[in-house]
Ligand SMILES: NC(=O)C1=CN([C@@H]2O[C@H](COP(=O)(O)OP(=O)(O)OC[C@H]3O[C@@H](n4cnc5c(N)ncnc54)[C@H](OP(=O)(O)O)[C@@H]3O)[C@@H](O)[C@H]2O)C=CC1
């Protein structure tokens with residue numbers, strides 16, 4: 464088979480390959496995409512419905528799936544699944560719904576019903592995969608996607624090993640593991656060992672979909688492709704950094720995963736500490752997997768919670784309130800969450816980085832569900848000018864560089880400008896760039912990352928050390944919370960609990976408004 468044969472598009476897709484959008488900023492372009500089958504464990508879950516199946520549809524629409532692609536769904540109950548998946552594509556896909564593309568894709572879907580503790584179901588899975596290979600003349604390249612609660616990762620991997628699906632006689636095996644990887648540092652290490660007994664490290668893709676977002680990759684572009692920011696990117700010029708991930712959605716329908724996990728494990732241990740690493744890391748010697756991982760690891764290993772935790776952290780749980788103009792129940796009113804649940808849906812903390820560049824600069828991180836608006840952003844606040852005429856000093860503003868990850872992805876720089884008229888009256892104004900008005904529509908994060916798995920490019924996937932250093936950062940906070948009562952209740956639709964504001968007030972700083 465020649466390279467051009469394997470790069471040929473799958474027969475189920477075709478016309479829209481020019482609509483893929485985006486370009487490769489980091490990662491290894493030009494890798495060959497071979498025929499492959501994708502198995503999704505947890506195909507009935509929230510992630511699959513909102514992100515994975517829509518992303519696979521988008522890839523089909525854009526002609527980006529591997530040749531001879533097959534999709535296999537593993538589910539306890541697959542009743543009406545094709546109808547449910549169709550609805551999820553109509554609701555969540557980036558590209559328009561095209562019945563021909565959809566029918567082509569769904570014709571490639573096979574289903575295996577069973578529970579993860581049922582070895583017979585894994586034997587049926589193996590038979591389905593072998594049959595697909597025979598029918599299409601494929602050599603057995605399989606991606607196993609674990610879109611399941613973290614507590615099920617080890618079981619699924621062990622069952623795959625038991626049935627021999629981890630050991631290729633021909634072709635390759637890759638496993639994609641969702642975050643959070645473990646429950647704390649020690650369980651993450653144990654899980655890492657289980658996984659590495661079953662699959663070689665080079666076949667393990669720990670997915671963090673924030674790294675697949677174009678705006679997140681743009682952090683490195685802005686810092687290192689421009690000359691003007693790097694000289695200022697240190698504790699002499701930066702006062703503090705705020706990383707916010709605010710959501711308006713609650714956790715309805717996700718009790719099986721979310722209860723007992725909570726906001727810090729769900730998104731801070733992974734997405735938000737990865738953002739911190741990208742903001743703080745040194746320039747990599749190359750934009751490839753090893754070089755970027757090496758720099759992120761240095762930062763994560765130097766990061767630690769600043770204390771005392773009673774003053775530098777906060778946690779909350781949403782109570783009843785409003786979302787998008789409608790009344791909503793609190794967390795303990797959602798199906799599957801016990802009344803006594805102490806799971807936090809809001810978390811805020813302060814991280815310091817013990818390097819010469821960052822000593823003394825606090826990184827404030829917060830996230831919450833059912834907040835006033837949806838916004839993920841990184842705001843780098845520069846120190847105000849320390850010299851200048853008295854007139855300018857008294858009216859000077861702090862410059863803020865904001866990476867708007869979503870929605871309205873873009874970059875804005877807040878500066879002070881003189882108001883027209885007499886005197887030196889300074890007003891904050893904003894210079895901005897909207898990605899969507901400058902560039903074509905980019906692929907969604909999961910499209911990009913699923914493609915990277917098929918191509919065998921791990922550049923945008925965190926390494927085991929990154930995951931473990933991130934647990935090391937937040938473990939003391941998880942322990943502190945376990946020892947200290949319940950989260951503060953905040954009304955749905957608010958900016959979170961008042962205890963979060965207190966983290967900044969002592970230093971005369973404030974959170975950016977939501
Ligand atoms: N939801 C999101 O937006 C995101 C989620 N993630 C990650 O994805 C993973 C899954 O999350 P999410 O989809 O929200 O969780 P859900 O609880 O919605 O889905 C879990 C899935 O696993 C299946 N499952 C659980 N136990 C078993 C079992 N014993 N046998 C067979 N199937 C089982 C469930 O099947 P059943 O339907 O039968 O219960 C369901 O399909 C988590 O690690 C999460 O962190 C990552 C990014 C975003």
Ligand SMILES: O=C1O[C@H](COP(=O)(O)O)[C@@H](O)[C@H](O)[C@H]1O
Nearest residue numbers: 642672710712729730734839869
């Ligand atoms: O990983 C997760 O991310 C989603 C939010 O993803 P986004 O791309 O829409 O920002 C979050 O809702 C979910 O709780 C979490 O598991």
